Amino acid sequence: MKKALLIFQILIRAVGTVMLILGLLSWTGLDPTLNLIKLHMLLGILLVISLWGLIFLGLRTHISPGLLVLMFGWSLVLPILGMSQSQILQGSAHWVLQVMHILIGIGALGQSEMVGGRIKTRLEEEASKVHKRPVRKVRVSD
Numbered sequence: 001m002k003k004a005l006l007i008f009q010i011l012i013r014a015v016g017t018v019m020l021i022l023g024l025l026s027w028t029g030l031d032p033t034l035n036l037i038k039l040h041m042l043l044g045i046l047l048v049i050s051l052w053g054l055i056f057l058g059l060r061t062h063i064s065p066g067l068l069v070l071m072f073g074w075s076l077v078l079p080i081l082g083m084s085q086s087q088i089l090q091g092s093a094h095w096v097l098q099v100m101h102i103l104i105g106i107g108a109l110g111q112s113e114m115v116g117g118r119i120k121t122r123l124e125e126e127a128s129k130v131h132k133r134p135v136r137k138v139r140v141s142d
């Protein structure tokens, strides 16, 4: 399970960072063809799947369910807002949605760090319990 945790964490960190860079490039007008945003949205699928993978590991290691529910809700709001924000609140207030989108995106990455950390602690606790378990003496009767 430790390996799966590491894979999801690396994926979320790498994909999240690339998404942030692509989004900012598009925001500054450096993406007239909108190809970067298409890539950004495609990577979004990988990000959401990785977040769900982390939630699955969280369920299996029994970490705080509240945190997992919050992360699941967040993982749905993020793509829904991203996909619909170009159609809603057009005009001078559009930046509010854009800032919200960035904050929710960075928030998802932060949550994944928190959940990942808790899963790691739980796995270490489990491993140390197994280590400390007293060795049962087996009487060999002849």
Ligand code: HEM
Pocket: 016, 017, 019, 020, 022, 023, 024, 026, 027, 037, 040, 041, 043, 044, 045, 047, 048, 078, 079, 080, 082, 083, 085, 086, 097, 098, 099, 101, 102, 104, 105, 106, 108, 109
């Ligand atoms: C499933 C996830 C995501 C989807 C579907 C998505 C989709 C989008 C779309 C369609 C845009 C262009 C919106 C417009 O032109 O009005 C956009 C912009 C942007 N995204 Fe995302 N996004 C996602 C996740 C993220 C994440 C995780 C981050 C950062 C860590 C992020 C950062 C940005 C930034 C900086 C912009 C440019 C500013 C803005 O329009 O808000 N996005 N995103």
